[in-house]
Amino acid sequence: MSQIETVLSRLRERFPNAIADVCEFRGDTTVIIPREFLLDVARFLRSELRFEMLLDITALDWLPKEPRFDVLYYLLSLEHNTRVRLRVPLSSWDTNVPSVTAIYPGANFYEREVFDLFGITFNNHPFLHRLLLPDYTTGHPLRKDHPLGYEPVEFTHTYAEIQPDKPSAVPPPKPRRLIGSVGGAVTEIPLTLTEPATPWSGTQSETLLINMGPHHPSTHGVLRVALEVDGEKIVNAMPDIGYLHTGIEKNAEYKTYLKAIPLFDRMDYLGTWFNNLAYCLAVEKLMQVDVPERAQIARVILCEVARVASHLIAVGSQAMDIGAVTLMTYAFREREVALDIFEMVSGARMMASFFRFGGLALDLPAGFSDAVRAFMNMIPGRLKEYEDLLNKNPIWIERTRGIAEYTAEQALAYSVTGPLLRAAGVKWDLRKVAPYSGYEQYDFHVPFSTRAKADVFECYLVRMEEMRQSLRILDQALKQLEKTKGQPYVTSNRKVAPPPKQELQTSMESLIHHFKLWTEGFMPPVGYAYAAVESPRGELGFLVSSNGTNMPHRVHVRTPSFANLQTLPLISKGYYIADLVGIIAMTDIILGDVDR
Amino acid sequence: MSLDPLVITIIEALVKSIVVIVGLLTAFAYLTLVERYVVAKIQSRIGPNRVGAIGPIAVLQPIADALKMIFKEDIWPAQADQVAYTIAPGIAVGTALVAWAVIPLNPSLTIAGYKIDFYIADVNVALLYLLAIGSLGVYGIVLGGWSSNNKYSLLGALRSTAQMVSYEISLGLGLVGVLMISGSLSLVDIVQKQATVWNVVWQPLGLIVYFIAATAEINRLPFDLPEAETELVAGFATEYSSLKWALFYMAEYINMITISVIASTLFLGGYQGPFGILPGFHWLFLKIAFFIFVLMWIRYTFPRFRYDQLMRFGWKVLLPLALANIFVTAIVMVVLGR
DSSP, X not given: OOHHHHHHHHHHHHOTTTOOEEEEETTEEXXXXXXXXXXXXXXXXXXXXXXXXXXXXXXXXXXXXXXXXXXXXXXXXXXXXXXXXXEEEEOTTOOXXXXXXXXXXXXXXXXXXXXXXXXXXXXXXXXXXXXXXXXXXXXXXXXXXXXXXXXXXXXXXOGGGGOTTSOOSSOOOOOOOOBOOTTTOOBSSXXXXXXXXXXXXXXXXXXXXXXXXXXXXXXXXXXXXXXXXXXXXXXXXXXXXXXXXXXXXXHHTTSOTGGGHHHHHTTSTTOHHHHHHHHHXXXXXXXXXXXXXXXXXXHHHHHHHHHHHHHHHHHHHHHXXXXXXXHHHHXXXXXHHHHHXXXXXXXXXXXXXOEETTEESSOOOTTHHHHXXXXXXXXXXXXXXXXXHHTTOHHHHHHHTTSSOBOHHHHHHTTOOTXXXXXXXXXXXXXXXXXXXXXXXXXXXXXXXXXXXXXXXXXXXXXXXXXXXXXXXXXXXXXXXXXXXXXXXXXXXXXXXXXXXXXXXXOHHHHHHHHHXXXXXXXXXXXXXXXXXXXXXXXXXXXXEEOSSSSXXXXXXXXXXXXXXXXXXXXXTTSBHHHHHHHHHHHTOOHHHHXX | OOOOHHHHHHHHHHHHHHHHXXXXXXXXXXXXXXXXXXXXXXXXXXXXXXXXXXXXXXXXXXXXXXXXXXXXXXXXXXXXXXXXXXXXXXXXXXXXXXXXGGOOOSOOEEETTEEEXXXXXXXXXXXXXXXXHHHHHHHHHHXXXXXXXXXXXXXXXXXHXXXXXXXXXHHHHHHHHHHHHHOOXXXXXXXXXXXXXXXXXXXXXXXXXXXXXXXXXXXXXXXXXXXXXXXXXXXXGTTOOHHXXXXXXXHHHHHHHHHHHXXXXXXXXXXXXXXXXXXXXXXXXXXXXXXXXXXXXXXXXSOOOOHHHHHHIIIIIIHHHHHHHHHHHHHHHHHHTO
């Protein structure tokens, strides 16, 4: 009996009335439960069945069907390497669910996001406010009946556009909510996540409130942290996000599957290849497409080069935030070589959009292997150089060792994945535990910490070691690539991949496929599929839901930065302002990845 | 026609002051250029190579920078304390400049029967004067940070005060060994006493303590906490722009030269060079250049201290070292009977 069957049978045994249905689709198991049982089931899953982590919460809007909404909870058991999805159907006139934040603290941001974008209320959530959109927004944009707005045009020749009575979905700009100032102004956001919302009172307390960001040199983009400090010591740190929210998930619903690929490049702009890969994997899973070996190897190579490049930035910018500016320029110098490889392959240095469903857009160019090999040979010496600069530097050690300590339990509870989780001593890497794209054939280690608690220094060490392991993978993958020379780089399934140009002149069928693909795209069966990859920041998962048309019904992205950022209040409390920049750098968040 | 000696003295001092100030401002301007090249080399970058480049060196770059600074909009924060906000950069630069009044740059020369001293004033408490002026410099930063009405600036100013208090003591105590050996507070005397052996031979620890404390005093990395651009945006200088901002930087660079010249004067024999080759000023220039290079080298190699670590280092490491140095010096002097 497989793990998931054990889970299901134990669930049925414990809650005979709760399981409304179990649905299996493309290897994912979804358990449909009414919302009355949600908390009990979640508690049972967490405590008895060892589902330690809540990976994701999202919702689907099935307008005009009833029950209209599905709230999806995606749970992961690291111990059994099992995943299960809970689906709670909600009717359109009663959109309430109990909050699971008491069971899984990591649900906090996710529930706020669903509340923000779908208008589903989570009862007993400690702080149910909009997360990504400003407070003054009306409506919930991911609902299917949300009016599509337009920007009021400054100048136009079209009379229809200047009609004054035409409703504008864009409200007049209002100031974003303010968080206090010296002299006793009141916060709208509570500074703690666990305590009830108490207004911050500058007149009575000795603390100072600082708005760090959104334009601050070390918040890695447009993150705003409301800091309550006592002297220089952090009493509370509350991240405020959404400044880079561009509605990528909503935009994807209005593009064909293929045309949505470049959108996702813009999320995690340091790991664009991972976004492409995870999305392609999800659609391939939905369409049941096989990827030829050469394409898989190429994907692995490109992603590992990208992982090294991304970790270089993580380490370099972390060093810069702590004051060692020189390391940043070194890291960028090395990354330049990686970008040259990307440019050579796709023509773009960052936003590659090179992966396609079933393979690659093009075959790899001549000289690719040599370029990657040169990169591979260069990096170890350079990493040694960094370590000479940092590893024994007493200032660096004092600034990183013992800073932002957290345990594995805390990391799991807050849905932390990636190097941050491994630095807490959990050996968890999707490339090992749920291999995709042929990672099972490569020999590499998953670095993880052996200390009781993670800190900034551990994270740095894990990243450095991961780069070395990536180089090992690259070495093996390049050898594999040589063997597959001349083999196809994209699937021969003409439903998702266009036929080669030569075929069009001889084959009527190819012409039809080509025409269909470029005019309407393809139509996956109704249902949803989830695929995840190990991005440099953690588990990056795409949930692609199809309603049978040529455009996705919904694409939800489980981005690692989003979950990792939630830990900031927890891990930065009690340290200094100077540490906070190091802690933000340690979480290695990409704000595009957080806000989407 | 003979002039009143007093008038001659005043004119002489005025001329010397103008020469020193112009020299320092030029030195500041080109020091920024030098720093950019040194940094570029350390960080494997190219450095400025556009403005009036002669070969790889952009000789007009500082002038272009200065012009840009002058024509930038001078922004006043609405709630700033206008008076303090305006004079703060002036204090910073003023104190940096007046320190140079007592520094001897060259042995005295006699031209046409008229003796020229290459210092503006030979004060018998020159060293105390230098220390006093050095501690005044922090007022520029504190006032600037406090008057900007910005929380980052305020934190920067607070850090600066605490840092000054912690490092001022080590700074002074680091120099005491030299005083004990020389038996004089006048820099001219101290330099002349090093004609045979430089003080650094007897006082290596004193030099190290002084140099570290002085680096902290002028807020260079790894002690640049009042500015700390990754933490406090720009610390005390967050709200400053245009020429006022430039003045703060002018003060920082002139202070770099000042602490280098003090270190050279007190520990490396000032304008005294070995073997009698090269005129005095060249030696002093070389020594200053060495110290300035070390300052830059340190800046682009080390991460930044944290506030509390900095204090701990100042009180628990530097201060005991400085005191130990004094004790050892005293004992050795008594034993040797000097």
